[in-house]
Amino acid sequence: MEATRYTHGIFVAALAMLLCAWFLDSIxxxxxxxxxxxxxxxxxxxxxxxxxxxxxxxxxSRVAKPEILRQGGTxxxxxxxxxxxxxxxKAVISDIPPSGAPVIQGQAITPELEPGDHTLTLRYGxxxxxxxxxxxxxxxxxxxxxxxSITLPFRGGAFRHPVLHVNPMGRYQRREGLGIYGEKxxxxxxxxxxxxxxxxxxxxxxxxxxxxxxxxxxxxxxLFVREYSGTSxxxxxxxxxxxxxxxxxxxxxxxxxxxxxxxAARDMSTGPQGCSLMIISGANLLAFxxxxxxxxxxxxxxxxFHSPQxxxxxxxxxDPVVAEAIRTRIAxxxxxxxxxxxxxxxxxxxxxxxxxxLPFDIQCARALSRRNETALHVLTTATGDVSHLATLxxxxxxxxxxxxLGLPDVMASPDLMRTxxxxxxxxxxxx
Amino acid sequence: MRTGVLMPFLLVASACIPPLGLLGTPTxxxxxxxxxxxxxxxxLVSRAGRNDPVLFLIVQPCMALCWYVSPILTVALETVLVxxxxxxxxxxxxxxxLALPVLFLMVIAAIAVLLSTLPHVFVPLSLFIxxxxxxWLAILGLAYRTTAHTKGDAP
Numbered sequence: 089m090e091a092t093r094y095t096h097g098i099f100v101a102a103l104a105m106l107l108c109a110w111f112l113d114s115i116x117x118x119x120x121x122x123x124x125x126x127x128x129x130x131x132x133x134x135x136x137x138x139x140x141x142x143x144x145x146x147x148x149s150r151v152a153k154p155e156i157l158r159q160g161g162t163x164x165x166x167x168x169x170x171x172x173x174x175x176x177x178k179a180v181i182s183d184i185p186p187s188g189a190p191v192i193q194g195q196a197i198t199p200e201l202e203p204g205d206h207t208l209t210l211r212y213g214x215x216x217x218x219x220x221x222x223x224x225x226x227x228x229x230x231x232x233x234x235x236x237s238i239t240l241p242f243r244g245g246a247f248r249h250p251v252l253h254v255n256p257m258g259r260y261q262r263r264e265g266l267g268i269y270g271e272k273x274x275x276x277x278x279x280x281x282x283x284x285x286x287x288x289x290x291x292x293x294x295x296x297x298x299x300x301x302x303x304x305x306x307x308x309x310x311l312f313v314r315e316y317s318g319t320s321x322x323x324x325x326x327x328x329x330x331x332x333x334x335x336x337x338x339x340x341x342x343x344x345x346x347x348x349x350x351x352a353a354r355d356m357s358t359g360p361q362g363c364s365l366m367i368i369s370g371a372n373l374l375a376f377x378x379x380x381x382x383x384x385x386x387x388x389x390x391x392x393f394h395s396p397q398x399x400x401x402x403x404x405x406x407d408p409v410v411a412e413a414i415r416t417r418i419a420x421x422x423x424x425x426x427x428x429x430x431x432x433x434x435x436x437x438x439x440x441x442x443x444x445x446l447p448f449d450i451q452c453a454r455a456l457s458r459r460n461e462t463a464l465h466v467l468t469t470a471t472g473d474v475s476h477l478a479t480l481x482x483x484x485x486x487x488x489x490x491x492x493l494g495l496p497d498v499m500a501s502p503d504l505m506r507t508x509x510x511x512x513x514x515x516x517x518x519x
Numbered sequence: 520m521r522t523g524v525l526m527p528f529l530l531v532a533s534a535c536i537p538p539l540g541l542l543g544t545p546t547x548x549x550x551x552x553x554x555x556x557x558x559x560x561x562x563l564v565s566r567a568g569r570n571d572p573v574l575f576l577i578v579q580p581c582m583a584l585c586w587y588v589s590p591i592l593t594v595a596l597e598t599v600l601v602x603x604x605x606x607x608x609x610x611x612x613x614x615x616x617l618a619l620p621v622l623f624l625m626v627i628a629a630i631a632v633l634l635s636t637l638p639h640v641f642v643p644l645s646l647f648i649x650x651x652x653x654x655w656l657a658i659l660g661l662a663y664r665t666t667a668h669t670k671g672d673a674p
Contacts, residue, residue, distance in 0.1 A: 089662040094572035101576055105583075106647075109640045116586030116593075118640045118647070120579055123597060123627055125651055130623040132658045134610075136665050137619075143669045176610035203609065229669075234572055234608050238662065240669040 145172040159257035188218030219256035256343035329468035333395035348519040369396040371448035481512030540588030
């Protein structure tokens with residue numbers, strides 16, 4: 089509760105009268121001091137009673153269009169307020185938009201409401217800069233009379249609806265070639281026509297008239313038709329590697345990867361083979377959606393595993409084949425026969441027969457051995473251990489699958505890029 | 520009477536009553552000077568715009584002088600002034616809004632009667648300060664309760 093200028097003035101007068109009463113031993117001054125102080129107290133009690141009554145009459149309903157949007161998108165809000173303002177009091181109601189969603193159109197605050205019953209609608213637009221499920225923070229009712237003002241914060245569930253679902257925004261770096269599938273023009277005829285022209289030839293009856301090159305035909309005096317190059321593309325298996333929620337990871341990294349995955353999934357889900365999506369967190373397979381056409385299912389899967397906990401950690405896991413290769417190289421190289429190396433060869437010799445593939449290795453092998461699986465694209469935050477990415481890259485290389493990887497710009501250190509290229513990713517791009 | 524002229528009218532009336540009551544006493548010149556000063560100040564304030572709480576405050580020195588005429592008259596004038604101020608501010612519309620002012624004015628009247636019987640301020644002053652402190656603590660508690668109870672889940 090705050091006092092207005094009038095209240096301050098009356099309080100100072102009461103205090104002055106009190107001092108007069110004390111120093112001059114004046115009963116009238118004391119009476120006036122008691123009277124003015126009592127008046128302020130009486131007005132405070134009366135105002136608080138009125139404020140409580142006014143607060144009880146406030147109802148709010150809010151409509152947001154759309155409720156599902158992408159980060160940075162705009163949503164139009166219509167907030168309908170009903171309130172009965174008591175006599176002698178003025179009211180101002182502020183609709184408080186969600187954190188990270190500033191008002192960009194209109195106003196989320198009412199004009200000063202005079203006493204009486206009011207029903208009014210606030211129309212404004214917000215832009216959602218943060219992602220996830222965001223709710224309003226509520227509403228503030230500011231009541232004021234000539235002596236006091238008070239702000240009543242309404243933060244209950246009824247004042248926080250609806251929930252806006254804001255999908256993170258990310259830029260999906262295209263793979264080599266055109267489009268989501270990395271289409272390339274081929275110097276041969278295929279069922280799918282490319283954009284380039286590989287040759288011209290004489291017109292044969294039955295050729296599509298649209299392919300006649302009229303300029304060339306006019307120049308030589310006979311009909312020539314364009315022969316378009318063929319096109320080929322690969323349907324990638326999209327792998328989204330989410331960071332461990334138990335390890336601190338900047339929220340924007342997670343959102344960048346999720347946004348890029350959503351953008352890629354939107355394009356791929358409308359394609360002829362749908363979107364093949366594999367959601368992992370380290371060496372933990374969270375979801376696998378082969379040839380999924382429903383974008384809703386893809387979005388639900390991505391948001392369901394938004395903050396996973398890695399139950400399996402595979403820090404610097406070693407593949408048996410790679411271990412055997414290392415053992416053979418050390419054993420066969422006379423220059424490496426130090427005591428340590430001999431001991432290492434001995435350990436490898438004992439361990440390698442006992443090494444069993446991890447469940448993740450089997451899952452990778454199965455996912456990549458599907459028919460028509462010709463490309464792999466991994467989107468990762470690249471935080472923490474990346475040995476599972478090495479496993480994925482290794483299996484892709486074994487199966488002759490073209491593997492590419494996208495990671496946030498800030499994480500793309502030269503060392504990491506070198507490591508990932510060494511792990512079998514032909515193309516490492518930042519998202 | 521229009522609400523805009525009510526408080527200026529009450530100010531003039533309240534400023535004129537003490538000199539009339541103090542006719543023939545040594546405090547008459549002081550009452551005339553204070554009454555005139557209040558009227559002048561009220562006029563200047565009214566010219567600047569409608570400001571009823573300030574007029575209410577300006578007239579208080581006249582009430583101090585009025586005490587020497589009669590404490591009961593002082594209480595009666597303060598009652599009229601308070602009711603006039605609340606009416607002009609629109610805070611006195613309805614029966615339920617009348618209960619608290621009436622209670623307040625009855626308490627003030629009782630205090631005035633008690634104070635009029637006392638020769639010195641020491642005892643009432645030493646009682647007034649702790650009572651005022653407790654009252655304001657209670658008001659702060661009430662304000663906190665009003666703010667904290669508006670969760671928004673109700674209606």
